[in-house]
Amino acid sequence: MKMTLARILNAQSVAVIGASRQETKRGYQAVRTLVEEKFEGPIYPVNPKEKTVFGLPCYESIHAIDGPVDLALVVTPAATIPSILEQCGRKGVAGAVVIAAGFGETGDSGRSLEAQMVDVARRHGLRIVGPNTNGLINVHSGLNLVGFRQPPKGNIALLSQSGNMALSLFTEAQVKSRKGFSCYVGVGNEADIRFHEYLEYFRDDPRTSAILIYVEGMRDGRAFLQQAYQTSRTKPIVLLKSGRSVTGRRSVGSHTGALAGISEVAITAFRRAGITVVENSDELFPAIETLSSLPVVRNNRVALLADGGGHATITSDLLSEAGLQLPELHEKTQAKLREILPDTASVRNPVDVAGGADANPVVLAECARIILQDHQVDGLLLVGLFGGYSLRFSPSLAFAEEDAAHRMGKLVRETNKPIVCHSLYDYARPHALDLLRYYDIPVFDSLEIASQAMVLLAEYGEYLQSYQAQTSFELQPGSKAKKRGEEILARARRDGRRALLEVEARELCELHKIPLVTAELVHSEDEAVAAAAAHGEQGSVLKVVSRDILHKSDAGCVKLNLKTEDEVRAAYRSIQDSARAYRPDVTIDGMLVSPMLKGIVEVIVGTKIDDQFGPVIMFGIGGVMVEVLRDVSYRVLPISARSAKQMIDEIRSVKLLNGFRGEPAADKKAVQKLLLAVASLVESYPQIAEMDLNPVLLHEEGCTVVDVRILLGEGNGNHHNGNHHNDNHHNHNHHD
Numbered sequence: 001m002k003m004t005l006a007r008i009l010n011a012q013s014v015a016v017i018g019a020s021r022q023e024t025k026r027g028y029q030a031v032r033t034l035v036e037e038k039f040e041g042p043i044y045p046v047n048p049k050e051k052t053v054f055g056l057p058c059y060e061s062i063h064a065i066d067g068p069v070d071l072a073l074v075v076t077p078a079a080t081i082p083s084i085l086e087q088c089g090r091k092g093v094a095g096a097v098v099i100a101a102g103f104g105e106t107g108d109s110g111r112s113l114e115a116q117m118v119d120v121a122r123r124h125g126l127r128i129v130g131p132n133t134n135g136l137i138n139v140h141s142g143l144n145l146v147g148f149r150q151p152p153k154g155n156i157a158l159l160s161q162s163g164n165m166a167l168s169l170f171t172e173a174q175v176k177s178r179k180g181f182s183c184y185v186g187v188g189n190e191a192d193i194r195f196h197e198y199l200e201y202f203r204d205d206p207r208t209s210a211i212l213i214y215v216e217g218m219r220d221g222r223a224f225l226q227q228a229y230q231t232s233r234t235k236p237i238v239l240l241k242s243g244r245s246v247t248g249r250r251s252v253g254s255h256t257g258a259l260a261g262i263s264e265v266a267i268t269a270f271r272r273a274g275i276t277v278v279e280n281s282d283e284l285f286p287a288i289e290t291l292s293s294l295p296v297v298r299n300n301r302v303a304l305l306a307d308g309g310g311h312a313t314i315t316s317d318l319l320s321e322a323g324l325q326l327p328e329l330h331e332k333t334q335a336k337l338r339e340i341l342p343d344t345a346s347v348r349n350p351v352d353v354a355g356g357a358d359a360n361p362v363v364l365a366e367c368a369r370i371i372l373q374d375h376q377v378d379g380l381l382l383v384g385l386f387g388g389y390s391l392r393f394s395p396s397l398a399f400a401e402e403d404a405a406h407r408m409g410k411l412v413r414e415t416n417k418p419i420v421c422h423s424l425y426d427y428a429r430p431h432a433l434d435l436l437r438y439y440d441i442p443v444f445d446s447l448e449i450a451s452q453a454m455v456l457l458a459e460y461g462e463y464l465q466s467y468q469a470q471t472s473f474e475l476q477p478g479s480k481a482k483k484r485g486e487e488i489l490a491r492a493r494r495d496g497r498r499a500l501l502e503v504e505a506r507e508l509c510e511l512h513k514i515p516l517v518t519a520e521l522v523h524s525e526d527e528a529v530a531a532a533a534a535h536g537e538q539g540s541v542l543k544v545v546s547r548d549i550l551h552k553s554d555a556g557c558v559k560l561n562l563k564t565e566d567e568v569r570a571a572y573r574s575i576q577d578s579a580r581a582y583r584p585d586v587t588i589d590g591m592l593v594s595p596m597l598k599g600i601v602e603v604i605v606g607t608k609i610d611d612q613f614g615p616v617i618m619f620g621i622g623g624v625m626v627e628v629l630r631d632v633s634y635r636v637l638p639i640s641a642r643s644a645k646q647m648i649d650e651i652r653s654v655k656l657l658n659g660f661r662g663e664p665a666a667d668k669k670a671v672q673k674l675l676l677a678v679a680s681l682v683e684s685y686p687q688i689a690e691m692d693l694n695p696v697l698l699h700e701e702g703c704t705v706v707d708v709r710i711l712l713g714e715g716n717g718n719h720h721n722g723n724h725h726n727d728n729h730h731n732h733n734h735h736d
Contacts, residue, residue, distance in 0.1 A: 004127050005193070005201045008095035009136065009183055011071035011143055012041040015062055015093070017084055018075035019045030019053040026075040026099060029147050030135075031056060037150070039142040042067060062091050069093045073135065073145050078102035081131070082116045089124025095193075096121070097145055098131035104189050105132060114191050121192060133188030134163030139181050140207055146184065154180025156288055157202040159195060160214040161187050165281070169212070172285045176426075178437040179289050182207040190219045196227040203231040210292035212284065213239040213275075221266070221612030225273045225473040225636065232274025233467050236291035236460060239275050240284045241266055265610050269636040272470060272643070274463045276456050283452060286444060290453040293440035294418035296461030297379040301325045302454055303371045304350035305364065307357055307384040311422075311447065312350040315383050318451035324458055326350065333374040340366055349377075361389045361400045361432075365407035372415045378461075379418045381454045382408075383447060387433040388425030401432035409439025418457050422450035471638055475615070481684040482511045489687050489712065498689075498712045499550050501589055502543075505710040512681040514674065514693075516705045519594040521545065525572045531593035532568045539563045539596035542571045544579055545589045550709070555582040561596055597704055599697025600666045601656045605674060605705075607682045607691040609713065610636070617679050619647045619671075621656070622695045637679050644675040657698065666698035674703055689713035 014034060020027035027047070031054045034043050045053040048060040059065050062072065072088050074081060078100040088096055103114035114131070121128050129136055135145035139153045146163070152173045158181055160166045166184055173179055182205065185198055195218055202208045211231070218224055228237055241263070270277050278287050302324050306312035316326060329337075329349050337347040340363060341356040351371065357363040364386060371377055390398035412419050419441050423433055426445040433443045444450040463470070488504050500508070503521055510516060520531040532540040544557035552558045556578035559571035572591065579586045604622030609615060613636045620632030633647040648654065648668055659665035674696065682688050690711040697704045 004094055004125075005197060007070045008127060008129065009138055009143075009185070009201065010141060011094070011138075013044070013068060013070050014039065014041065014143065014145070015044040015046050015059075015065060015069045015072045016053075016075065017046045017062065017072055017088075019047045019050065019058060021050055021053055026147075028053060030073055030075065030145060033144045033147050033149070034142070037142040037144040039144070041070075041141075044069065062087050062093070065091070070095070071143075072096045073099070075099050078110075078113060078131070082113070082120050085117060085120045085126060085128075086124075089120065089126045093126055095127040095129060097129040097133065097135055098188075098191075099133060099135065101132040103131045103191065114189070118191050128192035129185065130188035131191055133186035134166070135186055137181070137184040139183065146186070151184070152177075152180030154182065155207060155209040156181050156212055156292055157198075157205065157208040157210070158184040158212045159187050159198050160184070161216045162214055165214045168281070169285055177285070177289055177442070178434075179292065187215075194218070194220050194223065196220060196223040199224065199227045199231050199237075203227075203235060208235065210235055210288055211237045212288045213237065214242070214284070215239060216242050218612045221269070221610070222473060222475075222614045222636070225269055225613065228270070228273035228275050229470065229472050233464060236288070237275045238278065238284065238288040238291060239270055240278050240281060241270070264632075265613060265616050265634045265636065268634055269473075269613055272636070273473065274460075274467070274470070276460060283449065286442065286449050286453055287456055289442050290418075290420065290456060291460060293442060294412065294420070294457060295416045296464060297324075297418060297454065297458035298461050298465070299378050300458050300462060301327050301376055302379040302381060302458070303327075303329065303374070303377045305353070305367055305371060305380060305382045306350055307353050307355070307364070307386075309346075309352055309354075311383045312346075312352050315381065315422075315447055315451055316350050318448060319381070319454065322451070322455040324455060327376045329371065330374050330376060333370055336370045337367060357385075358389065358393060361386065361397060362404045362407070365404035365411070368408050368419065369411055372411060372417050372419075377417070379420075379454060379457060381420050381422070381450060383422040383450065385424060386421060387423040387430045387436075387443070388428070390430065390432075391425055391428060398431065401430070402435055405432045405435035405439070409436065409441060412439065412441060418454070420444075420450055420453045420457075422447055469640065469642055471640060471643070473636065473638070475638060475683055477686045478684060480512075480680055485511050485685060489685060492712060493687075495547070497547055498714075499547070500710040500712070501547060502545050502592060502708065503589075505708045508681070508685075508710065509705065509708055512677055512684070514677050514681070514705060514708075515670075515703060516708070517594045517597055517697075519592045521590045522593055523590045525569050528572050528591060528593055529565050529568050532562060533565075535595040537563065540568065541592075541594045541596055542568065542575065543592050543594075544575050545592055546579060546586055547589065548583050548586045549579060555579060557582070594706070597697055597706065599695075599699055599704065600663060601653075601698050602695035603657075603671065603698060604632070604692070604694040605678050605696055606693065607637075607678065607688070609689050615682050617647075617675065617682070619675060620651050621653045637683060639675065639679050641672060641676060644672045644679075647675060648672060664700045667701050667703060670701070670703045671696075671698060674705075687712050 016030045018027040019031055031045050044065050045056050045058040047058050050058040052058055072093050074096050103110045137144045137146050139151050151170050202211050267277050278284055326349050334347045345354040345356055346352040389401055421443045426443055436443055485508050488508055492500055522528045522531055540562045542559045543552050549555045557575045562568050562571050602622045606618045615637040618632050618634050631652045633650050635643050657666040692709040693705045695706050
């Protein structure tokens with residue numbers, strides 16, 4: 001696979017199918033750009049109606065070309081693509097960049113055409129970039145199939161599902177940075193080549209040291225996570241995901257035809273794979289510029305060097321709110337700073353030079369050296385006027401500022417600690433700031449962006465340190481399945497049921513050591529009365545067991561807090577009546593009698609199949625409040641004990657579990673154990689599409705699952721590749 005991608009992304013020869021002499025046509029612009037960008041290999045325009053295009057001989061068909069062709073740029077309408085790819089396949093072309101829209105993003109007819117196109121390509125071993133793409137660029141070889149003139153050359157690979165987004169990033173790099181790109185791929189609809197395949201290629205590409213991604217939706221999210229986990233430990237990956245809102249997801253669907261996954265699931269999963277996720281488009285390039293340039297912050301401890309109190313205060317707040325530590329500097333460090341700064345300066349951290357650099361900006365470089373020699377500091381953020389002393393005070397200070405820039409640049413290399421600079425004077429592009437960029441120190445004119453750059457260095461540093469504890473996202477389906485569990489699921493399949501009976505779901509849970517409330521299956525009023533009698537003043541819960549009633553509370557088939565024989569008998573008859581009213585031909589398989597229990601707090605544990613990432617587990621506040629509060633956390637399976645603990649701690653209502661206003665604390669270790677057990681169960685049976693445990697009662701010691709619901713997927717239920725589409729929706733009901 002990588003060899004084929006190498007022939008595409010580093011193609012030595014290109015055919016432009018649909019070449020044209022009309023200057024407004026893509027077929028003309030593509031040939032002209034390849035020539036003007038000095039593409040190193042032969043260029044073959046293909047069009048039976050033309051003799052030459054931009055001075056090059058034009059071929060009647062791709063078969064008329066004498067030499068080998070690595071890559072075809074196809075700029076003809078969508079309907080012609082399958083037949084053109086057939087010709088390319090017979091010629092031995094490695095890949096085709098399909099510009100046309102009109103495929104999966106347009107509906108059923110487009111999906112059919114896309115499937116036909118992919119089938120042709122696979123028969124010949126030809127790979128497709130796109131369709132619905134604006135092309136690709138190998139900046140180093142001049143392979144420019146986009147038309148953006150002279151993209152900045154560098155070491156960043158860009159994968160994007162938006163051509164406009166790519167063009168804005170090229171422009172930002174040219175205007176604001178010394179960084180550039182090794183390669184750009186307009187991923188398009190991912191009809192054939194997927195995000196994870198590009199990621200694997202760039203992981204091993206010697207000209208790429210960082211990867212930038214704009215994604216709207218993925219065809220194989222789990223494979224992407226697995227590859228990102230392998231890639232992120234050696235090359236930083238920065239990603240902006242769109243489609244977080246309902247209208248955004250609708251736009252994604254119309255743009256690429258891709259399925260837009262749950263935002264919380266996607267973002268959490270990306271971060272667990274070592275990907276730096278940014279929320280806003282103006283943060284995207286600063287993030288990759290920083291991570292591709294600097295050593296990471298190793299222990300979450302940074303110092304702030306300012307030449308103004310206001311900037312120091314604002315930036316301190318930004319860093320602290322993001323979780324970074326600003327440790328007080330060692331006494332020896334403070335003493336050295338006092339020797340070169342005025343008495344009015346603050347030398348604790350943040351360090352405010354209080355005008356101490358106005359006459360000699362080299363003082364800032366000397367302060368930076370002293371601070372970074374402190375073992376309690378792992379990175380430095382410089383904020384304020386640097387670069388502008390010669391503009392604000394005297395042109396003669398320009399040389400001193402440039403000297404300071406040289407010193408700080410060398411300091412990063414000597415200490416292997418990052419420096420990030422914020423400057424009010426970046427707009428003027430003074431030479432001192434260009435020198436900082438020469439040494440790979442990024443410069444920003446926004447305090448927020450500069451602060452975030454330091455935060456991202458710390459987050460990536462923390463990830464790299466904990467890499468061995470992270471998941472590789474490799475599932476082990478069936479590894480802990482029980483023979484009896486397989487029999488339960490097979491019986492439901494034979495009966496044509498997608499939902500397990502509650503007694504079946506309970507048995508499956510018991511096989512995997514999930515703590516359930518005791519329950520007795522009864523088939524008559526008398527049996528119900530006898531079972532309830534054992535619960536005494538505690539009271540009982542009575543609920544129907546029926547293959548025809550999935551949501552028991554909605555059907556009036558759950559009765560709570562039953563304390564007398566008359567209440568039990570009346571509840572039994574009422575449930576029977578409600579079930580028959582809900583569905584006249586209902587099959588009642590019995591009723592479950594359980595004790596009424598109370599807990600410190602009610603939570604929910606659930607699993608479902610995400611369209612892009614496969615099995616996902618959820619935890620949050622449960623019971624009747626789950627739909628109201630929506631206070632939940634998500635993880636893509638598998639999870640570790642560490643991930644389970646993080647899921648519990650990151651919900652907003654974790655205070656309720658820790659003990660609130662005199663209430664005892666809940667047993668969070670029991671919850672952690674439950675999450676791991678549920679995750680293991682779902683991994684063991686790929687047939688399971690959805691599982692709800694709600695409510696789960698938490699106690700001072702242990703926890704108890706009150707209600708469990710398990711739904712099976714369609715077909716063979718093999719959902720582990722993340723390409724399963726599940727239309728079921730959670731409907732959580734108390735004691736349902």
